Structures are given as structure tokens and as C-alpha cells.
Amino acid sequence: DTGVSQNPRHKITKRGQNVTFRCDPISEHNRLYWYRQTLGQGPEFLTYFQNEAQLEKSRLLSDRFSAERPKGSFSTLEIQRTEQGDSAMYLCASSLGHGEVLTFGAGSRLTVL
Amino acid sequence: KNEVEQSPQNLTAQEGEFITINCSYSVGISALHWLQQHPGGGIVSLFMLSSGKKKHGRLIATINIQEKHSSLHITASHPRDSAVYICAVCDSNYQLIWGAGTKLIIKP
Numbered sequence: 001d002t003g004v005s006q007n008p009r010h011k012i013t014k015r016g017q018n019v020t021f022r023c024d025p026i027s028e029h030n031r032l033y034w035y036r037q038t039l040g041q042g043p044e045f046l047t048y049f050q051n052e053a054q055l056e057k058s059r060l061l062s063d064r065f066s067a068e069r070p071k072g073s074f075s076t077l078e079i080q081r082t083e084q085g086d087s088a089m090y091l092c093a094s095s096l097g098h099g100e101v102l103t104f105g106a107g108s109r110l111t112v113l
Numbered sequence: 114k115n116e117v118e119q120s121p122q123n124l125t126a127q128e129g130e131f132i133t134i135n136c137s138y139s140v141g142i143s144a145l146h147w148l149q150q151h152p153g154g155g156i157v158s159l160f161m162l163s164s165g166k167k168k169h170g171r172l173i174a175t176i177n178i179q180e181k182h183s184s185l186h187i188t189a190s191h192p193r194d195s196a197v198y199i200c201a202v203c204d205s206n207y208q209l210i211w212g213a214g215t216k217l218i219i220k221p
Contacts, residue, residue: 043211098144
């Protein structure tokens with residue numbers, strides 16, 4: 001297992017387009033988190049999953065954002081009708097369970113033109 | 114007031130100095146994480162604490178649950194320790210709450 005994998009690493013898109021990011025966590029990890037980090041800021045929590053169940057969703061996540069983890073393994077984060085303010089690094093992390101050490105992916109950088 | 118406060122926000126020190134970064138929190142927690150982020154790099158988890166003290170190489174992390182306070186210490190600091198150090202707590206609602214981070218610069 002090579003850790004948490006995120007794809008694509010960098011996505012450049014035009015405003016109004018839809019984008020989807022994928023996260024493959026460490027295989028035995030039950031928890032999967034999505035964060036957003038803008039330049040010079042700490043990561044902001046977006047949502048997390050316990051297996052396939054989405055247990056928490058930040059108010060930062062507008063209706064244009066949706067996340068899934070259909071089989072409790074990989075997860076996707078989709079942003080519809082992208083806006084320039086969506087430009088950020090989208091980070092995925094996984095853990096064995098509540099309160100366990102987090103393992104982060106390298107992130108997916110989104111640039112909206 | 115933020116639920117997780119870190120201090121200092123910025124710290125510049127000479128190589129070899131003993132470094133302390135502090136984290137205070139105001140919510141009930143089940144665990145506290147210390148994380149490291151290098152410029153342009155990914156985030157690495159350093160420690161996960163629920164009580165007491167942990168040591169890994171030159172890094173030491175302590176937590177006092179009663180005082181709701183944790184510290185990260187770096188002994189014999191080195192320029193490669195330069196990074197942003199983030200304290201994050203896992204609250205009773207299973208959410209991770211992040212501190213703003215401490216930017217550490219170690220000069221040779």
C-alpha cells in the first residue's frame with residue numbers, strides 16, 4: 001500500500017465547468033476526510049466519511065459540492081459550476097478510526113480561470 | 114475566540130535552539146494531532162495524543178487534558194525543521210478542528 005493517493009494532482013478549469021477529484025485511502029482505513037486549503041491558510045474541514053456513510057458536512061460545502069464514498073473505499077469530491085473562489089488545494093486524509101493518526105494525500109490543486 | 118489557539122504564530126530561531134510550540138483548546142476532545150507542512154508540500158502527521166507524552170527522534174509532544182493544553186518541542190533544531198506546525202483536535206462530534214499553524218524558520 002502506497003499511502004493515500006489523490007488524482008489529479010493539478011486541475012485547471014474554466015469558471016462554470018464541473019470538476020471531480022478522487023481519493024484512494026489506505027485500504028484498511030475506515031475514516032476518510034476532505035479538506036480545502038487556500039494559500040497561506042490552514043486546512044478547512046469539508047466533510048468526512050465513516051466507511052460509506054457521510055457523517056459530517058461543513059457549512060463551507062455549498063450545494064455545488066458533493067462527496068461520495070460508495071463502497072467505503074475510494075472517495076470522490078465533485079464541484080459543479082466552479083467559481084474562481086474554489087481555487088485551492090483539496091486534501092484527503094484517512095485514518096483507521098476516530099482519534100487515530102491521520103495520513104494525508106499529496107492533495108489536488110484546483111485552479112479556476 | 115477560536116476553539117484551537119496556537120502560539121506563537123511565527124517563530125524564527127538559530128540552529129541548535131530548543132523550540133516550543135503551544136496549543137490550547139476550548140472543546141472536549143478525544144485526541145490531539147500535531148502535523149507538519151513544508152512549503153509547497155504535503156501534510157505529515159507527527160503525533161496523535163490522548164494523554165501524556167510521546168517522543169519521536171528530536172520531537173516531543175505533551176498534552177495536559179485538565180488544562181486543555183499541548184506542547185510540541187524540538188530539540189537541537191535544524192534548518193530542515195523549518196515548516197508550518199499545525200495542532201488539530203478531534204472533538205466529541207468526531208470533527209477535526211485545526212489551529213492556524215505556527216510558521217517555524219530555523220536559521221543555520
